[in-house]
Amino acid sequence: MEHTSFGDQRNATFSLAEEDHTLANALRFTLNQDPRVIFCGYSIPHPSEARVNVRVQTTDDPAREVLQDACQGLMLMCQHIRGTFDKAVNDFRTKNLPDNHPSQDMDSD
Numbered sequence: 001m002e003h004t005s006f007g008d009q010r011n012a013t014f015s016l017a018e019e020d021h022t023l024a025n026a027l028r029f030t031l032n033q034d035p036r037v038i039f040c041g042y043s044i045p046h047p048s049e050a051r052v053n054v055r056v057q058t059t060d061d062p063a064r065e066v067l068q069d070a071c072q073g074l075m076l077m078c079q080h081i082r083g084t085f086d087k088a089v090n091d092f093r094t095k096n097l098p099d100n101h102p103s104q105d106m107d108s109d
Helices: 021-032 063-095
Strands: 002-004 011-017 037-043 051-058
Touching: 011 063, 021 037, 021 051, 021 063, 051 063
Parallel strands: none
Antiparallel strands: 002 011, 011 051, 037 051
16 A cells, blocks of 8 residues: 655655565665665554555655565565575585495495
8 A cells, every 4th residue: 555645756655564574674675775765764553563664755756666666676686596595505405415325334234
């Protein structure tokens, strides 16, 4: 849900349901890397409520567009991290495969 003033599309507060600090802090970080963002912060209205309010103020572009761009950038970042992690796990498993030969140190009955 978006809460904006009718006259100024550069300032908006977005209410994200069923989210917490995990997404909000990553989104805040990504938004603050954007040169179009003047201010970005988030708050959790109440600890028992699964809701995050993200406030965005921009230089010229509508806050909604800047938030959408930040979400896309965050998704790409997560995909890159996941791909890098999966590759590292596969490389590790390939390098550390157990030999198919029985160990000479083991006694056979």
